[in-house]
Amino acid sequence: MSASPTTPSEPATRERLVAAMTDALQRRGLHGVGLSEVLQAAQAPKGVLYHHFPGGKNELAVAAIESSVAWLLQALDRLVQRPGAHPVDALRQWVSTAQQALERSGFEQGCPLATVALESTPGDLQIRAALAAGFAALRERLAALLAQAGAAPERATSLATLVVAAYEGALMQARVAGTGAPLQQTADVLLAMLAAELPPPPGA
Amino acid sequence: MSASPTTPSEPATRERLVAAMTDALQRRGLHGVGLSEVLQAAQAPKGVLYHHFPGGKNELAVAAIESSVAWLLQALDRLVQRPGAHPVDALRQWVSTAQQALERSGFEQGCPLATVALESTPGDLQIRAALAAGFAALRERLAALLAQAGAAPERATSLATLVVAAYEGALMQARVAGTGAPLQQTADVLLAMLAAELPPPPGA
Numbered sequence: 189m190s191a192s193p194t195t196p197s198e199p200a201t202r203e204r205l206v207a208a209m210t211d212a213l214q215r216r217g218l219h220g221v222g223l224s225e226v227l228q229a230a231q232a233p234k235g236v237l238y239h240h241f242p243g244g245k246n247e248l249a250v251a252a253i254e255s256s257v258a259w260l261l262q263a264l265d266r267l268v269q270r271p272g273a274h275p276v277d278a279l280r281q282w283v284s285t286a287q288q289a290l291e292r293s294g295f296e297q298g299c300p301l302a303t304v305a306l307e308s309t310p311g312d313l314q315i316r317a318a319l320a321a322g323f324a325a326l327r328e329r330l331a332a333l334l335a336q337a338g339a340a341p342e343r344a345t346s347l348a349t350l351v352v353a354a355y356e357g358a359l360m361q362a363r364v365a366g367t368g369a370p371l372q373q374t375a376d377v378l379l380a381m382l383a384a385e386l387p388p389p390p391g392a
Numbered sequence: 393m394s395a396s397p398t399t400p401s402e403p404a405t406r407e408r409l410v411a412a413m414t415d416a417l418q419r420r421g422l423h424g425v426g427l428s429e430v431l432q433a434a435q436a437p438k439g440v441l442y443h444h445f446p447g448g449k450n451e452l453a454v455a456a457i458e459s460s461v462a463w464l465l466q467a468l469d470r471l472v473q474r475p476g477a478h479p480v481d482a483l484r485q486w487v488s489t490a491q492q493a494l495e496r497s498g499f500e501q502g503c504p505l506a507t508v509a510l511e512s513t514p515g516d517l518q519i520r521a522a523l524a525a526g527f528a529a530l531r532e533r534l535a536a537l538l539a540q541a542g543a544a545p546e547r548a549t550s551l552a553t554l555v556v557a558a559y560e561g562a563l564m565q566a567r568v569a570g571t572g573a574p575l576q577q578t579a580d581v582l583l584a585m586l587a588a589e590l591p592p593p594p595g596a
Contacts, residue, residue: 215513216423216511216513217421217423217510217511219420219421219423219424219511220423220511220513294514295514296513296514298510302510302564303507303510303511305564305565305567305568306421306502306506306507306510306564306567307420307421307423307424307507307511308567308568309419309420309424309500310498310499310500310570316568316570319568320568320569320570323565323568323569323574324569327565345577346577346578346580346581347581349562349565349574349577349578349581350558350562350577350578350581350582352561352565353557353558353559353560353561353562353564353565353574353578354554354557354558354561355557355561356557356560356561356564356565357556357557357558357559357560357561357562357564358553358554358557358561360506360509360510360557360560360561361509361527361531361553361556361557361560363509363510363512364509364512364520364523364524364527365524365527365528366514366520366524370527370553370557373549373550373553373554374550374553374554374557376550377550377551377553377554378554381585
């Protein structure tokens with residue numbers, strides 16, 4: 189009701205473009221999907237894309253990466269803030285959500301950061317900067333969570349890097365194997381290791 | 393001297409094609425590189441490609457995946473067979489070699505299986521079959537190594553899946569960060585965990 193009459197649908201169109209690019213990155217990566225497919229999925233003409241993202245496909249990809257990181261951090265925060273939640277339980281739920289998305293999509297839908305990270309070359313400056321910042325933010329949030337649960341700060345940083353690494357590499361193996369088993373095995377070993385290292389939650 | 397005069401350079405041409413595709417997969421993945429670039433790098437005309445690989449780019453990619461897996465297994469075997477080598481030392485050397493290749497290439501050259509694994513969709517039947525077999529072979533060789541060093545068989549299988557996952561996910565983070573630190577941190581935590589779990593090598 190309060191939207192400007194000259195730009196009635198701007199926020200929605202921008203969001204649809206970002207959502208369509210995020211979906212493409214999760215399924216096929218940046219090079220595997222054409223701009224026309226993204227525009228069709230977003231129901232947006234080409235001119236609207238360049239209005240919101242003058243840098244075109246790459247700038248839209250950066251926005252999708254940033255939006256995905258924000259979403260992942262929010263999802264992690266929601267899991268952690270549940271009453272009595274231990275980091276190990278939150279991480280198990282996080283992995284389980286990713287595994288369900290992968291399985292429900294017939295092993296097509298993975299992490300929105302991973303494929304474009306491997307496709308990127310050193311010349312893709314803005315995309316690599318967004319990805320580096322995104323992975324760093326995920327590591328920092330996980331490290332803070334582990335430090336809060338009793339890990340020494342430096343140890344928490346290394347453990348967080350291992351958790352992100354194991355998550356991405358297990359999703360990769362599960363994707364091509366067509367079974368969630370690699371994700372399950374990786375989570376079991378890694379989370380048992382974290383549980384043995386961190387003090388038990390209060391009241392446990 | 394003993395080569396047939398009608399096909400004097402066949403093995404060398406096939407090998408050059410596989411090597412050029414492997415290099416492309418390591419740097420940009422399957423979708424990021426054009427067939428013409430691969431042919432140019434291999435100094436091979438298009439007709440020669442279809443003579444060796446009637447299925448074209450995808451069949452060449454499958455051959456590059458299989459060749460890469462054979463090479464990775466041989467490299468691992470060489471590290472393990474060194475006198476007095478403990479699996480943890482062999483894995484440290486393996487990660488170190490990958491880290492050096494990534495750094496020397498200016499953070500462009502990664503694992504030849506990883507990018508195409510994430511680019512692949514469920515419809516890429518032959519590529520996914522080659523990748524699934526490749527990752528399974530790597531996991532099995534690592535599991536045998538860990539079992540030989542004293543891990544219980546089922547535990548060795550899970551640990552091997554975690555090692556492959558951590559390796560791929562750490563390479564991914566190092567690639568976009570432009571520093572080997574995520575690979576170093578991941579290896580330090582993971583290999584210390586393996587060292588604590590496996591009996592010390594004889595004479596240690």
